[in-house]
Amino acid sequence: xxxxxxxxxxxxxxxSVVFGRAADGSWLKKxxxxxxxxxxxxxxQPDAIAAGRRIFVDHxxxxxxxxxxxxxxRPPLKTERVQQQATEGDLHWVLVNGNMRKxxxxxxxxxxxxxxxxxxxxxxxxxx
Amino acid sequence: xxxxxxxxxFALFLxxxxxxxxxxxxxxxxxxxxxxxxxxIEFFNAIGKPQQGNRFxxxxxxxxxxxxxxxxxxxxxxxxxxxHDSTIFTGYRWENRFxxxxxxxxxxxxxxxxxxxxxxxKALREVVGHDGRFDFVDSNAEARKExxxxxxxxxxxxxxxxxxxxxxNIIATKNFSNEPWExxxxxxxxxxxxxxxxxxSCTFCGEKFQAGVEMYGGxxxxxxxxxxxxxxxxxxxINWTSPNGVTLSFSPQFGLxxxxxxxxxxLGIAYEFxxxxxxxRKGAR
Numbered sequence: 189x190x191x192x193x194x195x196x197x198x199x200x201x202x203x204s205v206v207f208g209r210a211a212d213g214s215w216l217k218k219x220x221x222x223x224x225x226x227x228x229x230x231x232x233q234p235d236a237i238a239a240g241r242r243i244f245v246d247h248x249x250x251x252x253x254x255x256x257x258x259x260x261x262r263p264p265l266k267t268e269r270v271q272q273q274a275t276e277g278d279l280h281w282v283l284v285n286g287n288m289r290k291x292x293x294x295x296x297x298x299x300x301x302x303x304x305x306x307x308x309x310x311x312x313x314x315x316x
Numbered sequence: 317x318x319x320x321x322x323x324x325x326f327a328l329f330l331x332x333x334x335x336x337x338x339x340x341x342x343x344x345x346x347x348x349x350x351x352x353x354x355x356x357i358e359f360f361n362a363i364g365k366p367q368q369g370n371r372f373x374x375x376x377x378x379x380x381x382x383x384x385x386x387x388x389x390x391x392x393x394x395x396x397x398x399x400h401d402s403t404i405f406t407g408y409r410w411e412n413r414f415x416x417x418x419x420x421x422x423x424x425x426x427x428x429x430x431x432x433x434x435x436x437x438k439a440l441r442e443v444v445g446h447d448g449r450f451d452f453v454d455s456n457a458e459a460r461k462e463x464x465x466x467x468x469x470x471x472x473x474x475x476x477x478x479x480x481x482x483x484x485n486i487i488a489t490k491n492f493s494n495e496p497w498e499x500x501x502x503x504x505x506x507x508x509x510x511x512x513x514x515x516x517s518c519t520f521c522g523e524k525f526q527a528g529v530e531m532y533g534g535x536x537x538x539x540x541x542x543x544x545x546x547x548x549x550x551x552x553x554i555n556w557t558s559p560n561g562v563t564l565s566f567s568p569q570f571g572l573x574x575x576x577x578x579x580x581x582x583l584g585i586a587y588e589f590x591x592x593x594x595x596x597r598k599g600a601r
Contacts, residue, residue: 241356250590285419288385293509296420297339297348299479299511302523
């Protein structure tokens with residue numbers, strides 16, 4: 189049993205190091221035009237921003253920081269890339285599909301409404 | 317069994333900042349992988365009473381780790397307690413799930429490979445071949461004589477549509493002793509009770525609950541394929557995620573033919589630890 193547990197650790201720990209790489213924004217070029225043009229149904233709504241903040245803290249903050257300032261391993265979300273270059277549709281696309289080779293999982297498990305609420309919160313950060 | 321209880325209690329009371337978004341499934345796998353570097357500890361029970369047999373509780377502790385966005389690995393430790401008989405550790409399973417398509421599609425396939433080494437198992441993690449209530453009638457001493465060393469493959473298909481998750485599993489199992497391939501199936505569908513998150517934190521609001529239905533059963537073996545002479549179960553399921561991230565699941569399940577145990581009650585508790593190894597390694601933005 190101990191040997192099995194050791195084998196699991198030997199395989200999984202290096203794998204998580206090798207595959208857990210930082211994001212570089214190349215995903216933006218992969219977003220289809222139709223997705224790029226989508227916009228949040230909750231645009232600038234205060235309730236959606238508050239709800240999005242709650243979802244962000246629950247699911248995103250452990251990688252991207254409590255206030256989206258980033259962590260040692262994962263990018264901040266207050267950057268020009270997220271706030272200016274990426275549309276709401278771009279952010280929705282990357283949340284649904286993830287960027288799995290770069291360590292960003294798919295969040296399609298969350299309902300679409302909640303994804304848009306997170307995006308509304310993220311886009312509100314540039315005004316702060 | 318004591319060890320399993322200690323681990324479950326330990327998991328319950330460890331530090332917070334963990335949030336699950338679990339589907340309320342006990343047998344069916346969805347295509348959703350564990351987030352990279354997260355460790356989820358789950359404790360499942362199946363409670364049942366076969367006709368002409370003693371009531372039992374089959375328990376599983378599951379350690380689920382997200383190695384990458386497309387690879388999840390799990391270790392299961394199984395045990396069971398049978399009334400008027402004994403409490404025993406029944407074995408372990410190690411499974412890996414791989415997601416070959418890295419983007420979300422209409423139907424998302426996931427490949428599953430598992431090695432298991434169990435005896436007298438009553439956790440009912442799946443039904444394959446001609447599994448039925450008769451497998452639960454023998455005493456533990458008798459049942460432990462048969463060692464099941466198996467390799468199991470699953471094709472997991474999953475879709476998310478307008479808040480609904482629909483998942484189907486096709487199962488193929490081969491015992492390393494000279495036994496034929498056995499087959500099984502499972503499918504499930506679920507949805508959060510509320511799709512929008514509320515602006516204020518809440519404990520029992522709709523977004524914290526997921527409800528659905530689950531069905532699974534055997535498909536015979538290589539020589540006698542089909543839905544007859546095997547067991548099938550169907551039941552509703554629900555889960556609730558508490559504000560501190562513990563997810564509780566419950567499902568009453570009903571046997572659909574004479575080969576099935578008439579009623580099963582499944583209980584689960586899950587807790588997720590975020591970014592387990594990250595604190596130990598260096599990285600750049």
